[in-house]
Amino acid sequence: MAKASAAVILAGLAVAVAACGNAPTTSGPAASSSASSASTGGGGKTLEGVKLEVAAKWTGDEQKNFEQVLKAFTEKTGAKVTYASTGEDTGAYLGPRIQGGSPPDVAILPQPGLVQQYAKQGALKPLTDAVTKEIDTNYTPYWKDLGSADGKVYGVLIKAAHKSLVWYRTQAFQDAGVQEPATWDDLMKAAQTIADSGTAPFSLCGASAWTLTDLFENIYLSTAGPEKYDQLSKHEIPWTDPSVATALEKIAQIAGKQEFMVDGTSGTMQTDFPTCANKVFANKKSAMVIEADFVATSVAQAKGKVGEDAKAIPFPKAGDTAPVVLGGDVAVAMKDSPGAMALLEFLASKEGGEIWAKLPGYLSPNKNVSPDNYPDALTKQLGQTIVSAGDAVRYDMSDLAPSAFGGTDGKGEWKILQDFLRKPTDVKGAQAALEAEAKKAWK
Numbered sequence: 001m002a003k004a005s006a007a008v009i010l011a012g013l014a015v016a017v018a019a020c021g022n023a024p025t026t027s028g029p030a031a032s033s034s035a036s037s038a039s040t041g042g043g044g045k046t047l048e049g050v051k052l053e054v055a056a057k058w059t060g061d062e063q064k065n066f067e068q069v070l071k072a073f074t075e076k077t078g079a080k081v082t083y084a085s086t087g088e089d090t091g092a093y094l095g096p097r098i099q100g101g102s103p104p105d106v107a108i109l110p111q112p113g114l115v116q117q118y119a120k121q122g123a124l125k126p127l128t129d130a131v132t133k134e135i136d137t138n139y140t141p142y143w144k145d146l147g148s149a150d151g152k153v154y155g156v157l158i159k160a161a162h163k164s165l166v167w168y169r170t171q172a173f174q175d176a177g178v179q180e181p182a183t184w185d186d187l188m189k190a191a192q193t194i195a196d197s198g199t200a201p202f203s204l205c206g207a208s209a210w211t212l213t214d215l216f217e218n219i220y221l222s223t224a225g226p227e228k229y230d231q232l233s234k235h236e237i238p239w240t241d242p243s244v245a246t247a248l249e250k251i252a253q254i255a256g257k258q259e260f261m262v263d264g265t266s267g268t269m270q271t272d273f274p275t276c277a278n279k280v281f282a283n284k285k286s287a288m289v290i291e292a293d294f295v296a297t298s299v300a301q302a303k304g305k306v307g308e309d310a311k312a313i314p315f316p317k318a319g320d321t322a323p324v325v326l327g328g329d330v331a332v333a334m335k336d337s338p339g340a341m342a343l344l345e346f347l348a349s350k351e352g353g354e355i356w357a358k359l360p361g362y363l364s365p366n367k368n369v370s371p372d373n374y375p376d377a378l379t380k381q382l383g384q385t386i387v388s389a390g391d392a393v394r395y396d397m398s399d400l401a402p403s404a405f406g407g408t409d410g411k412g413e414w415k416i417l418q419d420f421l422r423k424p425t426d427v428k429g430a431q432a433a434l435e436a437e438a439k440k441a442w443k
Contacts, residue, residue, distance in 0.1 A: 055106070079339045090107075094123075118334075124149075130341065138368045143365055157328045170309055180313050186316060191260055201286065209415065213413055218315045218318075229394050255421050276289055281304050296310075324394070326396065419433070
């Protein structure tokens with residue numbers, strides 16, 4: 001999935017910044033007790049001799065950093081942890097292992113939808129009381145719900161990607177004499193001024209449709225609010241709802257003006273990610289790109305410095321809510337073992353989160369992990385945004401949807417938003433098409 005692939009670029013954030021200065025049936029109470037004492041240190045190295053395997057998609061720097069967290073867990077508990085990379089297609093890796101009866105003890109899933117899928121298959125183990133207590137202490141109820149299925153808690157969100165950002169080229173703003181916009185109206189005024197100065201304000205990634213879902217989600221969360229966002233993400237309200245029209249009309253304010261998009265509509269529809277970011281920072285053809293923290297990689301590749309040549313601002317408020325949309329990874333247990341539960345408790349804890357936060361390329365959804373732990377100014381700023389947003393933070397909507405609707409190239413929401421970019425005057429037509437596809441997907 002293209003979106004998942006892009007999220008891996010988070011590892012490059014470190015490069016950019018460097019360049020810029022109910023309990024399991026077989027484990028029972030003993031597992032809960034072991035997990036608790038292991039993570040609190042009350043019983044010393046209570047898991048000495050225990051071996052467990054963790055599988056996640058991370059490679060390269062992301063893998064090395066996660067292994068540092070696993071090392072800290074080993075030093076604390078005595079458990080020996082082996083890491084296995086699933087590659088980008090987590091389902092393709094885990095499927096045969098689940099069917100063969102040899103899943104890893106713990107798996108890190110790139111989408112909450114996989115929690116639901118594997119829970120229905122009986123492939124996941126409900127978290128112990130000790131792990132659930134750690135989640136209740138450190139996370140808002142929304143994140144607990146994302147890791148739950150049929151009233152049982154199976155997973156904990158341990159790593160986040162911040163998708164509510166607008167990146168801009170400092171020189172382009174200076175040349176046009178514009179300031180950082182705080183609201184959507186301010187953004188549109190700045191865009192017009194930049195266009196009048198001879199530079200296209202926006203570089204949109206029309207060929208990478210997942211970026212269009214990110215744009216829609218930020219506007220929708222801001223204008224409709226968290227409650228309606230939840231309802232739409234579950235298809236509890238139709239895509240023909242007036243709130244959807246409001247968000248699409250905001251997108252049309254950009255897509256309806258050829259001078260607002262570098263290379264116009266035609267060029268936009270042929271531009272993927274990260275080419276759209278390169279048009280801002282490498283080719284200097286445009287002023288802004290609307291995407292997540294991993295844009296920092298493109299800045300570094302263009303030999304720019306984050307905080308100087310390139311800056312990131314919070315997605316401007318289009319309504320009453322300051323939007324904070326996150327992607328992220330959910331840790332689950334696939335085996336009944338004290339070791340697995342102890343590791344999940346550690347990963348859900350403030351202690352585990354702060355060890356990870358000191359390493360590059362990481363953002364924590366744990367509300368008790370202080371942003372002061374982050375190693376650079378940008379990550380600190382993003383971490384503070386997550387904490388400040390509190391209960392208003394929401395997970396990427398398209399990643400919560402059935403993949404046929406929210407995650408398939410050339411189909412569903414991806415295709416319809418691309419079509420809308422080509423014809424931004426047809427709001428009702430786009431809504432009708434979205435609703436028709438949503439009905440199929442949610443059958």
